[in-house]
Amino acid sequence: MAILWLGMPLLSLLMHFLQAGVEELPISFLVGLVVASIGGTLSSVMLSTSIVNEKNRQVYDLFLIRPVKRRNILFAKFLAVYSCLLIATVISLIVGVLIDVLTIGLPAETVMEQIFESMSISLGAMAISCSLGILIGIVTSSVAAAAIVSIYIGNQLSLLSMLPSLFLPGINPIVFSALIGITLSSLFLFLSTSLFKKKLS
Numbered sequence: 500m501a502i503l504w505l506g507m508p509l510l511s512l513l514m515h516f517l518q519a520g521v522e523e524l525p526i527s528f529l530v531g532l533v534v535a536s537i538g539g540t541l542s543s544v545m546l547s548t549s550i551v552n553e554k555n556r557q558v559y560d561l562f563l564i565r566p567v568k569r570r571n572i573l574f575a576k577f578l579a580v581y582s583c584l585l586i587a588t589v590i591s592l593i594v595g596v597l598i599d600v601l602t603i604g605l606p607a608e609t610v611m612e613q614i615f616e617s618m619s620i621s622l623g624a625m626a627i628s629c630s631l632g633i634l635i636g637i638v639t640s641s642v643a644a645a646a647i648v649s650i651y652i653g654n655q656l657s658l659l660s661m662l663p664s665l666f667l668p669g670i671n672p673i674v675f676s677a678l679i680g681i682t683l684s685s686l687f688l689f690l691s692t693s694l695f696k697k698k699l700s
Contacts, residue, residue: 503538503541503542503583503584503587504583504586504587504590506587507534507537507538507587507588507590507591508587508590508591508593508594510530510533510534510537510591511530511591511594511595511598512594512598514530514533514595530591530592530594530595530617534587534588534591534592534621535588535620535621535622535624535625535657535661536624536654536657538584538587538588538625539584539624539625539627539628539629539653539654539657540628540649540650540653540654540657542580542581542583542584542625542628542629542632543628543629543631543632543635543649543650543653543654543657544632544645544646544649544650544653545580545632546576546577546580546629546632546633546636546649547632547633547635547636547639547645547646547648547649547653548636548642548645548646548649549576549636550576550633550636550637550645551636551639551640551641551642551645552642554636554637554640554698555640555642559572569692569695569696570692570695570696572695573633573688573691573692573695574688576633577629577630577633577688580629580632581625581626581629584625584629585622585625588618588621588622588625592614592618595614596614615673616672616673619672619673619676619677620660620661620672620673620676622676622677622680623660623661623676623677623679623680623681624657624658624660624661624676624680625657626680626681626683626684627656627657627659627660627679627680627683627684627687628653628654628656628657629684630683630684630685630687630688630691631649631652631653631656631657631683631687632649632653633687633688633691634687634688634690634691634694635648635649635652635653637691637694637695637698638694656683659679659683660675660676660679660680660683661676663675663679
């Protein structure tokens with residue numbers, strides 16, 4: 500996760516240099532969506548492959564002896580990865596805003612609202628990616644299959660919190676992405692804990 504904390508802000512800097520020909524377009528607006536896509540995909544792959552690897556090495560058999568609730572294991576994994584992604588996103592966003600301040604001046608109020616909007620949409624997408632990574636890790640038994648499914652399906656389903664707000668102008672994107680993110684994440688985590696209990700019993 501430390502790689503995300505360093506890699507995502509470096510990606511913000513790279514985006515600044517790649518878009519050098521375009522003037523007056525704030526980097527910080529794009530950073531939230533790019534971090535959600537890349538960071539969410541990486542975390543989904545990491546969660547799914549680590550769970551499959553732990554299942555294959557029969558690490559969870561030790562928990563049959565100890566009185567640890569299965570859902571606590573999964574929620575701890577989800578919260579650890581999600582909080583690391585949140586930190587990486589905040590650091591990247593701060594770097595993006597600093598680049599904007601140094602290159603085009605202080606962002607206007609509307610730009611700051613767009614930055615907040617992209618950040619909130621990103622949080623919903625990352626929650627979906629992380630919870631889906633846990634579900635994929637529990638369902639699959641191959642590390643390679645878990646990685647491939649997480650990359651393709653995880654990234655596509657995380658777009659559910661982003662796309663409708665882009666195509667339906669009448670809805671509030673912050674509320675919509677929060678509702679979709681919470682609903683789908685809760686559903687995926689509930690399915691994960693149910694399947695995890697059955698597989699360990």
